[in-house]
Amino acid sequence: MPSATLLVAAERAWTKSANEERVQEMNIQQAIQRYRIRQGAGFSLMVLGALFYLVSSLIFLHQQAEMLAGTKIFGHLGGLMQNLLADIYQSTSPYIGFVWNNAPTLSQENPLSYGNLLFLGLLGVMIVGKQLLLSARHLKGRVQVQLERLEEAQWRSSMQSGVATQVNANQIGQINFYQQSMPPFPSSDWWQRPWGIVGLSIIGGYIVAVLAKLTGMV
Numbered sequence: 001m002p003s004a005t006l007l008v009a010a011e012r013a014w015t016k017s018a019n020e021e022r023v024q025e026m027n028i029q030q031a032i033q034r035y036r037i038r039q040g041a042g043f044s045l046m047v048l049g050a051l052f053y054l055v056s057s058l059i060f061l062h063q064q065a066e067m068l069a070g071t072k073i074f075g076h077l078g079g080l081m082q083n084l085l086a087d088i089y090q091s092t093s094p095y096i097g098f099v100w101n102n103a104p105t106l107s108q109e110n111p112l113s114y115g116n117l118l119f120l121g122l123l124g125v126m127i128v129g130k131q132l133l134l135s136a137r138h139l140k141g142r143v144q145v146q147l148e149r150l151e152e153a154q155w156r157s158s159m160q161s162g163v164a165t166q167v168n169a170n171q172i173g174q175i176n177f178y179q180q181s182m183p184p185f186p187s188s189d190w191w192q193r194p195w196g197i198v199g200l201s202i203i204g205g206y207i208v209a210v211l212a213k214l215t216g217m218v
Helices: 002-025 028-069 075-102 114-161 163-179 194-214
Strands: none
Touching (some): 028 075, 028 114, 114 194
């Protein structure tokens, strides 16, 4: 137990040191590229996950409406729900037909069906997408703060050097502006934060469950 604890502590210390070194070596241009990539990936995951999640829910409601339509008491309500969902399908299928054709189908009889597992996995995808967006917004704010600091430092330097050298200072600043290093920030990345861990855990659980079904373990 003591040796295992020391190994875990050493691994955490090495990971923290590596993260800090990685942050120190990142310049402003790299930080901008990073938060733009995270914005695009996070937005894509959020939109696609939400679309599949919503369409899967609508398909499940349509199944329930079919069951209600076969009853005497709620038959009329079931018919109204079916018509409403049919109108939604006809209006949206020309644009998101791929989602309608590939959305997971929920099953009440088999809780571990592929549709149910994928439906749960979509929740993890949306959580990860949200964490990517939050991380991108946080990094973008840090970049803006650093740019403002550099602009202020450049302005002070030009004022101290005189009006004659102000143009040259501005030109040099424009050339090397985005090559300046970002200050180190002692904060964990998105996958190390609680919701990031939750999202990745859900996706990992989905993958494990699907592999278990494919291998016949469940």
